[in-house]
Amino acid sequence: MELTGTLLQKLPLQSGVSSRGEWQKQEFIVEFQDGDFPKKVCFNVWGDKVPDLASYNEGDKIKVSFNISSREYNQRWYTDLRAWRLERDQASQGAAEPSQGFPEPSQGFPEPSQSPADNPNDFPSDTVDDLPF
Numbered sequence: 001m002e003l004t005g006t007l008l009q010k011l012p013l014q015s016g017v018s019s020r021g022e023w024q025k026q027e028f029i030v031e032f033q034d035g036d037f038p039k040k041v042c043f044n045v046w047g048d049k050v051p052d053l054a055s056y057n058e059g060d061k062i063k064v065s066f067n068i069s070s071r072e073y074n075q076r077w078y079t080d081l082r083a084w085r086l087e088r089d090q091a092s093q094g095a096a097e098p099s100q101g102f103p104e105p106s107q108g109f110p111e112p113s114q115s116p117a118d119n120p121n122d123f124p125s126d127t128v129d130d131l132p133f
Contacts, residue, residue, distance in 0.1 A: 004063045004089050005032030007056050008040065026050050030064060043083045052086050061089035 008029040015024040027044045043064055045053050056062055065085035070077050 001068065002063060002065050003030065003032055003041065004061070004091075005030040005041075007058055007060045007062050009058060010053065010056075011042075013050065023047065024050050026053055028053060030062065041081065043081045045083050045086075049083065049086075053083075056086065056088075063087045063089050 008031050011027040011029070013024060013026045015022065017023070023046065025044055025046050027042055029040055029042055031038050031040050033039075043066055063086075064083050065087075066081050066083045068079065068081055070079045072078075
């Protein structure tokens with residue numbers, strides 16, 4: 001499964017030793033929009049994926065690919081959301097960067113409902129039209 005949202009918080013790194021050897025785990029919180037309300041989800045990364053999480057900062061837009069599993073212990077069920085891939089959200093980065101060559105609305109360009117004749121200061125009349133068509 002995949003989920004895209006904002007990295008809110010990285011929880012402290014946990015580590016230990018088991019019968020299989022040393023292990024490390026880190027949990028992190030992602031906030032995403034679900035309808036009209038934001039929701040928060042706690043994911044975790046294990047082993048060699050822990051350094052991948054370190055390359056992201058709180059506030060970054062990320063896409064998390066993860067698996068869901070549940071297990072029972074003492075008649076209680078625990079659900080685990082284990083992330084296996086973290087990526088920067090390319091869709092929000094492209095839209096958030098004003099350096100794409102598109103003017104910002106605050107730069108004095110006329111609104112779409114205005115014609116150039118309504119605002120003569122934005123279009124000087126002494127320019128020569130050198131277009132071939």
